Amino acid sequence: MSVVHELSPGWLLDHLAFINKISYELHQHHEPCCSKSRPTSVHLDSLHMDSVSSFGASATFVPSTSKPENDDRGNCEMFIQKYVFRSELFDISKPYITSANHKECQESKEKEDLVNDVKKEIFISINGKKRKRCVAFNQGELDAMEYHRKIRGLILDGSSQLIQEGLTSGFLHSCSEKLNKCSEPITLPLDTCNLSELCEMAKHLPFLNETELQTLQLMEDDTSVTEQDLFSRIVENTSSFTKIITLMGQKYLLPPKSSFLLSDISCMHPLLNCKKTYDVIVIDPPWQNKSVKRSNRYSYLSPLQIKQIPVPKLAAPSCLVVTWVTNRQKHLRFVKEELYPSWSVEVVAEWHWVKITSSGEFVFPLDSPHKKPYEGLILGRVREKAALLLSRNADVKELPIPDHKLIVSVPCTLHSHKPPLAVCLEM
DSSP states (O other): OOEEEEETTEEEEOHHHHHHHTOEEEEEEEOOOSOSOOOOOOOHHHHHHHHHHHHTTTEEEEOOOOOOEEOTTSSOEEEEEEEEEOGGGGOOOSOSSOGGGHHHHHHHGGGGGGSSSOEEEEEEEETTEEEEEEEEOOHHHHHHHHHHHHHHHHHHHHHHHHHHHHHHHTSSOOGGGGHHHHTOOOOOOTTOOOHHHHHHHHTTSOOOOTTTTOOEEOOTTOOOOOGGGGBTSEEEEOSSSOEEEEETTEEEEEOTTEEEEBSOTTOOHHHHHTTOOEEEEEEOOOOOOHHHHHHOOSOOOOHHHHHTSOHHHHEEEEEEEEEEEOSOHHHHHHIIIIIHHHTTEEEEEEEEEEEBOTTSOBSSOTTOSSOOSEEEEEEEEEHHHHHHHHHHOTTOOOOOOOSSOEEEEOOOSSTTOOOOOHHHHTO
């Protein structure tokens, strides 16, 4: 079950179970060999090594003992290979900031007493000498402190209830029960996938006309698809089975009945040309922040660029728009006061994703002044189309979206891997 527990504050989710529920199964056809006895299983170690080299950090083989299935092709036989997400990528058994660093966090917590007194004198030691320094906090920092004070009780009380349920049911385990794992660091392979680099590459490719950008449907056993065919166009897997695609030497699993557009937002017309609208649109913008600037890990979008995402053209009547937001108050206000109004989207709820370890601790101290163990998401509805739909059909009713719900889960070690929202929106 993806939803481990549901209480009034929100949900405790098993993100790994949600991914594996998709059932990544490859159905491959083989000509029968002369021997009547054909092996149907492969050693687990070899499968695991193959998966690391082919799929980077995310997937691993699961050996199957099922017999080959006869296919309509006559003499061909079908073999099934199943993949699952690597469970160790969710094995976060201790906080990112340990108790050894807690003193520093407690000292920094004095910032929260400065809402009325903007300046505070503190002493720092340099080469054995003490000097006085005056620290000033800008309006953004003061706004962040005020926001944290408002939601702190909600985060602490709600997540505590869900964590206690997880510990009681055995889904979460205290660190003492997993002592042998608590000190083991998680090391990712060197070939960890980075889709942001591929998207960056896509916007530098030559512009294609609408004929060349027609939707590409992956056919069974089609080996003629080149890498360039997959950029800046809709790629669909309409079959009931998983497909493998290769990009820059790395293999990716495309789930059944799914599609994607590998591109930069400057090339959204392939999506618009499909003439499809969507009931739910989830957006995770690359927000500008100091960490991104320092690391140069990916390109960020300006507020103007985010506004230009053609959500109104993609949204169905009464479409639910969900935007992930950092804890920076400037971004939160932008979504509520500028972005959503420009899209004719009305804010209906604000939820919070609380990140915990497998032992039920916050991944960062709740009162850390630098990084918080939670992120926000703003939910809104497209109102102009919704009003038109309701006026045409009085029987149409919108399901209410509750405010200030918590999504509590163990995060993935892969960067910016968000928890599933579908299971929460369906409840």
